[in-house]
Amino acid sequence: MLTLDAFSIYIMLCILAPLLGAFTLLFLIIFEKRIDLLEKQTREIALERELQTALYNQLNQEIQPHFFFNTLNSILSLARLDRKTELINSIETLSKLLKYKYQKNESIITIEEELIYSGYYLEIQKVRFRDRLKFHISIEPNVKHAVMIPFMIQTFVENAFKHSFEKIPGEAILKIDIVQKNQNVLVSVWNNSTNLAQQFQSNEGGLGLGNIEKRLKLLFPNEHTAIQLSNTGDGTTVTAIFPFKTLEET
Incomplete structure (x- = not known):
């Protein structure tokens, strides 16, 4: 025969058991929904990354025909x-450029690699402009292995020729300076013409800079990137600012 205390405990268990079962079931339903939500968010993030990667690669491909056409x-x-000797030298340099391009067909490259690529273009232009062209490249050793988007320096250099040197007679001077400032890399391309900024402010030169801005944001999401144009009176400077990162950090 049950005592009063045992009977009370029995009654309490009979009351609490369904409640505990209901709470457990409710917890499992909420937990399952949370898992489904996390899986959905993970899929959406993965899809967004794939779309961003596709867009980034598309923008990389978009700028290449523009460069090769001008070359x-x-x-x-x-x-x-009829400058046959220079023509042969330029074709040989273009061959080196194309070989390097298809050996280094990555969506992210180092600054050192970009300078090699841009150097081939400058060699071709040096043959074309002869003594009229003078260029200087300055880079801090510690930033050589920082990553960047392909064709950025090349685009800055190419636009200096297209919008300035080819249209304005006289000496053509180009300077490339690459330094580290705090946690950022600053890539500056200066030329001795004030015409470049005017051309970029019009629709004629918008493709290059717009493309670079988009690719920088895609490569370094949620981090500070910028493209700056400045007219110093003695020339025009285009500067790109982006985070200092190596291949291991990307």
Whole structure:
């Protein structure tokens, strides 16, 4: 025969058991929904990354025909002037450039690699402009292995020729300076013409800078990046600012 205390405990268990079961079931339902939500968010993040990567690669491909067209134009001008020796040298340099391009077909490259690539273009232009062209490249050793988007320096250099040196007679001076400032890399390309900024403010030169801005934001999301144009009176400077990161950190 049950005592009063045992009977009370029995009654209490009969009351609490369904409540505990209900709370457990409710917890499992909430937990399952939370898991489903996290899985959905993970899928959405993965999809967003895939879309961002696709867009980034598309922007990289978009700027390449623009560059090759202008390079071929430079070589064509040598052919029209019947400068055969320089023409041969330029074609050889273009061959090196194309070989390097297809050996280094990455979506992210180091600053050192970008300078090699841009150097081939400058070699072609040096043949074309002869003594009229003078250029200088300065880079701090510690930033050589920092990563960047492809064709950025190349685009800055190319626009200096397209919008300034090809349109304005006289000495053509180009300076490339790359330094580290705090946790950022500053890439500056200066030329001795004030015409470049005017061209970029119009629709004629918008593709290059707009493309670079988009790619920088895609490569370094949620971090500070910027493109700055400045006219110093003795020339025009285009500066790109982006985080200092190595391949291991990306």
